[in-house]
Amino acid sequence: MVGVVVNFEVPLFGGGVSEGVVRVGETVRRPLRAHSPAVHELLRYLESVGFDGAPRVLGVDGRGREVLSWVPGEAPRVPLPPYVGSEEVLRGVGRLLRRYHEAVAGYEAPDGAPWDGETSNLDGEPEVIGHCDVTPENVVFRGGVPVALIDFDLARPTTRLFDVVTALRHWGPIADPADRDAVLYQVDVGRRLRVFCDAYGLERELRRDVLPTAQVRFERSYRVMRARAESGGGWARMWPGSGQRIRRAQDWLERNWDELDACLW
Ligand SMILES: Nc1ncnc2c1ncn2[C@@H]1O[C@H](COP(=O)(O)OP(=O)(O)O)[C@@H](O)[C@H]1O
Ligand SMILES: [Mg+2]
Numbered sequence: 001m002v003g004v005v006v007n008f009e010v011p012l013f014g015g016g017v018s019e020g021v022v023r024v025g026e027t028v029r030r031p032l033r034a035h036s037p038a039v040h041e042l043l044r045y046l047e048s049v050g051f052d053g054a055p056r057v058l059g060v061d062g063r064g065r066e067v068l069s070w071v072p073g074e075a076p077r078v079p080l081p082p083y084v085g086s087e088e089v090l091r092g093v094g095r096l097l098r099r100y101h102e103a104v105a106g107y108e109a110p111d112g113a114p115w116d117g118e119t120s121n122l123d124g125e126p127e128v129i130g131h132c133d134v135t136p137e138n139v140v141f142r143g144g145v146p147v148a149l150i151d152f153d154l155a156r157p158t159t160r161l162f163d164v165v166t167a168l169r170h171w172g173p174i175a176d177p178a179d180r181d182a183v184l185y186q187v188d189v190g191r192r193l194r195v196f197c198d199a200y201g202l203e204r205e206l207r208r209d210v211l212p213t214a215q216v217r218f219e220r221s222y223r224v225m226r227a228r229a230e231s232g233g234g235w236a237r238m239w240p241g242s243g244q245r246i247r248r249a250q251d252w253l254e255r256n257w258d259e260l261d262a263c264l265w
Contacts, residue, residue: 094199
């Protein structure tokens, strides 16, 4: 019998931002964007240092799409499955982010690399190329264990703290309960911030800056997302809901500030 391999294009949905993300066999095809060369260099560096928690770049296909390796496992989608809310998973994500930061620490990105994210110094002198979008949908799990980060579209030079805070926005989550996924609706966010920071190994002296950084980040996200929405596409579809969610999260953070801050120590 002659074996025939037919590679169907299976549409993938995650953060709902990128249109045209498909799986083809053991690869993922995504539209090439202005920042793709910067991300590809980053992913190549991660491969060169043997970091296994990110996809590999395999090239560009005949239709001008980037070709990445399919990372085996499961990336959660909303509604999030129950295991995403466990503390063991939270610790695993903290450790994974730490491993990523250690792997990327030696990377010197070319000057003027076309990162997508705004690289203002609001978050401090850059230390690493942060992932900057560690949502549940951008983490691949195997056997319930977080093993890889995907979707490096928002990667850019930043501080480790900023990347931690971005992860906490989603994994705390630092969000109004009304905007949380069901599995995270009733969680003890203060405790989860602590568990994540401990698993990451966030230095004590940086912990006092976690909530102020979250505040700065919310303001900037609001501005950046509004600007992106004005340019159309996936971001426009998510606005104004995403802007309103940020405002509610800011209010919730203000209301719970002291209690959350006390948990971080
Ligand atoms: N390399 C990969 N390995 C495994 N799954 C992937 C990979 N790339 C994307 N996916 C899946 O496709 C979804 C959408 O892809 P993603 O790159 O996150 O695009 P976006 O969030 O911009 O829509 C992800 O949440 C994940 O479920
Ligand atoms: Mg994504």
